[in-house]
Amino acid sequence: MISTASAVIGSRVSVGHRMLALTWLISPLLLLATWALVAASGHYSAQLLIPPADVWHTFKDLLHSGELLEGAAFSLRRLASGFVLGASGGLLFGAALALSKTVEVYCAPMFHVLRQVPSIALIPMFILVFGVEETFKVLLVTKAVFFPVALATSEGIKAIPRSHFEVARLYRLPRYSLLLDVVFPAAAPPILTGLRVGLTRAWMVLVAAELLAADSGLGQMIEMGRQMMRIDVVMVGVITIGLIGFVLDSSLRLLERRLFRWKAIKE
Amino acid sequence: MNASLDQRWLASTSHSPGALQIRELSKHYLLDGQPMEVLKGIDLRVKPGEFVSIVGASGCGKSSLLRLIAGLESDYSGDMQLDGKAITTTSLERGIVFQDHRLFPWKTVAQNIAIALKRSPLTRQEKALRVAEHIRLVNLQGFENAYPHQLSGGMAQRAAIARALITQPKLLLLDEPFGALDALTRISMQRELQRIWVQHRSTMIMVTHDVEEALYLGDRVIVMDARPGRIKYEIDVDLPHPRERHAPRLQELKEILLTELAGSDADK
Numbered sequence A: 001m002i003s004t005a006s007a008v009i010g011s012r013v014s015v016g017h018r019m020l021a022l023t024w025l026i027s028p029l030l031l032l033a034t035w036a037l038v039a040a041s042g043h044y045s046a047q048l049l050i051p052p053a054d055v056w057h058t059f060k061d062l063l064h065s066g067e068l069l070e071g072a073a074f075s076l077r078r079l080a081s082g083f084v085l086g087a088s089g090g091l092l093f094g095a096a097l098a099l100s101k102t103v104e105v106y107c108a109p110m111f112h113v114l115r116q117v118p119s120i121a122l123i124p125m126f127i128l129v130f131g132v133e134e135t136f137k138v139l140l141v142t143k144a145v146f147f148p149v150a151l152a153t154s155e156g157i158k159a160i161p162r163s164h165f166e167v168a169r170l171y172r173l174p175r176y177s178l179l180l181d182v183v184f185p186a187a188a189p190p191i192l193t194g195l196r197v198g199l200t201r202a203w204m205v206l207v208a209a210e211l212l213a214a215d216s217g218l219g220q221m222i223e224m225g226r227q228m229m230r231i232d233v234v235m236v237g238v239i240t241i242g243l244i245g246f247v248l249d250s251s252l253r254l255l256e257r258r259l260f261r262w263k264a265i266k267e
Numbered sequence B: 001m002n003a004s005l006d007q008r009w010l011a012s013t014s015h016s017p018g019a020l021q022i023r024e025l026s027k028h029y030l031l032d033g034q035p036m037e038v039l040k041g042i043d044l045r046v047k048p049g050e051f052v053s054i055v056g057a058s059g060c061g062k063s064s065l066l067r068l069i070a071g072l073e074s075d076y077s078g079d080m081q082l083d084g085k086a087i088t089t090t091s092l093e094r095g096i097v098f099q100d101h102r103l104f105p106w107k108t109v110a111q112n113i114a115i116a117l118k119r120s121p122l123t124r125q126e127k128a129l130r131v132a133e134h135i136r137l138v139n140l141q142g143f144e145n146a147y148p149h150q151l152s153g154g155m156a157q158r159a160a161i162a163r164a165l166i167t168q169p170k171l172l173l174l175d176e177p178f179g180a181l182d183a184l185t186r187i188s189m190q191r192e193l194q195r196i197w198v199q200h201r202s203t204m205i206m207v208t209h210d211v212e213e214a215l216y217l218g219d220r221v222i223v224m225d226a227r228p229g230r231i232k233y234e235i236d237v238d239l240p241h242p243r244e245r246h247a248p249r250l251q252e253l254k255e256i257l258l259t260e261l262a263g264s265d266a267d268k
């Protein structure tokens, strides 16, 4: 008797859990339903408001023809190069800014002015200086990643309690160990948040740059779709961009959770 | 802790306890631009292997004194020497345990203890061996790979003590090391510290608010007075170690100390 009772309770709990795990589906499904209903109502021309089913078809076509994957690959390659450059630069500069008085005195004011300039505002200038080829897009991504990472690194390091540095002094840790064993681990949580912010911003500005000037990539696919009045292609592009951004951010979040197991879990 | 291990551990260490000499030590902090005297004219001699307890009202400069001896504070006047060498900055010869354990939360117990050996010329294997020995010394076997947040307060403090001892300092400074612990854990930690000290025989200076603790562990108890911080009174605890906690002699000394401490409060 007892065992069946607990089995019943057990299954109820797990059903409850599964329900909870699926609640996130409610809002996209509602949006999809509204979209399908409005499109079917005939108030708008099917040229402008494409029904979901048609967009789905276009998605499958673009996937099979390889166009979608190719565009995504181009965009992601630019993102990756710019991200690596911007993140490593941001880490080094942020650490220098926090740890060296000299660097702070010379660079802090300029840094804080420059980081206020939205990456998008730099597109015209970058095009003039670097042309419309790859360099300009990679550098734009680099810029978008560099500033949030540098800021998070420098603030994160400055927020490290003095007691940690005292322990390092007591055991006379050499400089490399001070950085690797104390400074970076202590500042890692804010740094990872900076990386996430940088990645999201970079993805956005990259798509914008591709819309304006590119012969490949997801942004360019959208722009081509617009010019040919293929709103379905535009929508496939928009949704893909959103999904890729989400996957990128989630993977960093996953990394965050794995990396910071030393933190007490606050639940 | 088994006996053969103790022997091996003792044999493997070649520590000589240090003699501390402090003359005319004064220190002030600036508070709103005004100099505030924290310590004034401290004279203190500690013999090699001696255990000195320091008690005194809150704010009388006990932590400041230990931080100065540890080399964490600059900008003082006076003279401090360990075995005749002037104290100018931090050194592996002088260890300190704070009231908060100050373990790095991102490192495991073993890694936290090992970090003290960063400067040591030992090989990786020798270091690992020594870390394991010290984990046993403070009875933390089985928690080598635990993170500080997974430890109780007493366990974390024991890990901190192991970290301070592993460099075999000539002088160990303890700043209210058991202040945050409950009475029972405190008593067992005192017993363990006593055991470690008897075994290790380094010179130790411990700050505490607990008069019984000061008397139970100390060869000598120093009473400090506040504003400016200075040494007011000293008492020798003429009993051999290990001691009986409820020895009548300790009770007598406790009465004397409490009177002295009450006196320094009434002065204010």
Ligand SMILES: Nc1ncnc2c1ncn2[C@@H]1O[C@H](COP(=O)(O)OP(=O)(O)OP(=O)(O)O)[C@@H](O)[C@H]1O
Pocket (backbone or CB within 6 Å): B029, B030, B031, B038, B056, B057, B058, B059, B060, B061, B062, B063, B064, B065
């Ligand atoms: N960094 C600092 N700057 C300014 N004043 C300080 C600083 N550190 C300590 N003080 C002052 O020095 C005095 C002595 O402080 P200290 O921490 O040494 O006292 P304490 O005897 O250890 O007290 P407690 O028993 O509460 O730990 C206090 O009045 C404190 O306000």
Ligand SMILES: [Mg+2]
Pocket (backbone or CB within 6 Å): B062, B063, B064, B175
């Ligand atoms: Mg104190």
